[in-house]
Amino acid sequence: MTSDATTGTDVTALIDPRTGEPRGTAVCSRLPEVRAAVSGARAALPGWRALTPKERSRRLDRLAALVEEHAEAYAARERAGTGKPEAEVAGEIEQVADLFRFFATAARTRTAPASGLLVAGHESWVRWEPVGVVGVVVPWNYPLLMAAWRCAPALAAGNTVVAKPAETTPDSLELLAEHAAAALGPGVLCHLPGDRETGRLLVASAVDMVAFTGSGRAGADVAVRAGTRRVSLELGGNAPAIVLPDAPADTWASLAEAVTYNAGQSCAAPARVITLAENYEAAVAELTEALAARVAGRDFGPLNNPDQAERYDRLVAASGAKRNVAGTVAPEPGEEAGHWRPARLLADLPDDDPAVTEEVFGPLLTVQRAEGPAEALALANGVPQALAASVWTGDLSAALELTAALDAGETWVNCHLVQTAELPHGGRGASGHGTDLSTLALQEYQRPKTVTVRLGRRI
Template sequence: MTTSPSPVISRNPSDPSDIVVQVPAPGAFATADTVERARAAQPEWLSGGASARSTALAAVAAAIEAAAEELAALAVREVGKPLTEARAEVARTAAIWRYYAQAPYEPVGSVHETAAGAGLLMTRRRPHGVAGLITPWNFPFAIPSWKAAPALAVGNAVVLKPAPEATACAQRLAEIVQRELPPGVFTVLPGGAAEGGALVAAADVVSFTGSTVVGQAVVRAATARGVPVQAEMGGLNAAIVLPDACIEQAAAHLAAAIAGYAGQKCTATSRVIAVGVALEPLREALSEALRAVPVGDPADPATVCGPLISEHARDQVCDAWHGTPVLTGGTLPDRAGWYATPTLVEKVSEGHRLLREEVFGPVAALLPADDLAHAVRLTNAVPYGLVTSVHTTDLDAALTGLDRLDTGMIRVNAPSTGVDFHLPFGGAKASSHGPREQGRAALEFYTAGRTYTLSPAKTT
């Protein structure tokens, strides 16, 4: 006897009794069929030419802008994103589609002289076919877009498997995109592990963003098939504050990077490394800044720290601060929903979870360092290497630190959070696998290089 897959249920994290969407999971066989339909639609999408693809992507950007308030409200309801940040994400999503709308006109190769004799040598980049995209819930519009838009721009078809917690956002994005594209070129596939695994098993190129454990499994499965794969996984990001830094500004940046969207970003700051005499003033300033972070209903434009995505996520945050001296926070607000206060702890023992794992919540550890070299060693002493922020007025010190950090992205006098979609995005060590996302790097990932030799049919 066969059983139907469990339904996909998405709840409002600020009001768990509110079911945003409930849909059946299609299962592995339906996933494979969806990929085949996308594969059948892809050649026509490619052959339509640069103008057709550019026009379609630009139209998607305009449609997203027209629906901006509706989309922001949906992100608030489904994933608990504070309204101000949700609006910013939707604006960035439109900008991503508009940026990649110009990509179909980019050069796709080069022409070379032969080493000897008549003819031409050419290089050309061509789409893989069907891009299988697996995306998380925390940026329900931006991350699917910065994967899908470049894949579509260069002529691939796309099948998107969103996180179950962001199903409604993905379905609404699909409604917008599908109005501008031929049938079958962009498809959203709700579901969980079964659908994700089936997509990796069938797609021609795979892009994943999510947890380290799942990402590593995706990499192994795609690599075994010999298809290109990139995976953006965990972060355990540090902020280094040198004694000469503007402590008040650094504290404001750190509070935003720790508590914004309840710390539910792979670029959030989870370790604060204070160098030398910066420790005492930073401890006081950062504690004060975190206490001032507005916590509450994500629909309130003033809210910065809304709910965690689930009860399990909130429990993981509580477990992370348990048994450590709490400088500020460490409590659960008395309200419906899965909330936790922004929390700063200190005197964290070596091997503590906060120094080994990504907690994905509004909690950070304050660590002392004797000097910059010590701070760099502490920063590098974790399995991850996504982003580091360095706070200093000394350019020489900043440049020295930059050269020694094992992280893919380094931000000086800025929060660790924040992404420039026209630049490569990715980390080192366990944070990332494969080529970078975003910018021109994405256009290369979603294409394969070919070399052509064109010789005359007849020689004289």
């Protein structure tokens, strides 16, 4: 971080992860900027929350249309900050527009607890009210999509939002805030660029709630700083994939594609393949071949920043795996110095290996051997994170038994990373708490108020 000599403001250098070269600077907001953003959101709150769900829905739908109309501009900004392939970026922008449209509708279809004559002589009902100003902090792996996951339900519920992007990827959220000002009104969604200190200042500010997506260590710090205010935390995962001997033939290619999507920088990506003894060697051989077919630079992008690349390298170097097989890196000319890492498989490693117990957050799969389904389940549930998991088998009964016993907020059978706006996503244990996606996410950003009226008397 440096100071801009002309303005005196703190700025951070932005790096293109594809090349490792500087691509500009971004402002690091400090206390005056944080206070101004929160004040702006507070001023916009009465007008936004007073709108009928129908009117909020119309405005959110307009924001979705603006995202679609300017998809190329969003794609350019996303690629600049993340280095994602064009196809990945295009798909994520489609999801962003869909999320705002989904929650535009969800705002008009809320459910509430029972109401009516529940106590003799009294009429009761429940009002769902917005929490107020929500501070949103999102990570660099999905800068625009994670912002939509948090902002869309918060806005649909009647809150205003101050959103802080990651230090390395401020670009697309800035554009979203510009379009939100046009579609929703000034101050309804504020963009607050900055670094970790900016995030701490936002959490400590006069926001009514904090929605945070990021690392477990940072999430714990957010929870402490937030005190008694509501906090929603999505803190990453270390997803197991239990592969039984009768798994479908496309299991290996599916897992290889899922772990290299976004260069493995997804909290729900498969990380730990767990097999039975009888199919362990076959799994290692098949995964080695499937991962070799995924080429960094052609099929998936780079890691996001030097710190993440260093962390990835450190965990690989610390692993006690006896088999460490890496795939191919083929960047475009001029991109050789980017943060590229190959698809990698680690096998014959202890169950307490750091590549197993920690979230690597890269294009890497470990393979562990279990003596039976019970031991496989114990290995799957044997890490602190509990966000997502998958089971691969042709036996539906076995699949359902295992998914019921897995400690994870989201599970898949014979697939992985299949998500839609209608289905909830959220973690347990060290993966945090709270709900993203689905109509259930609205309740993250609302408070119930019970109203009971005594009947038979004039008011």
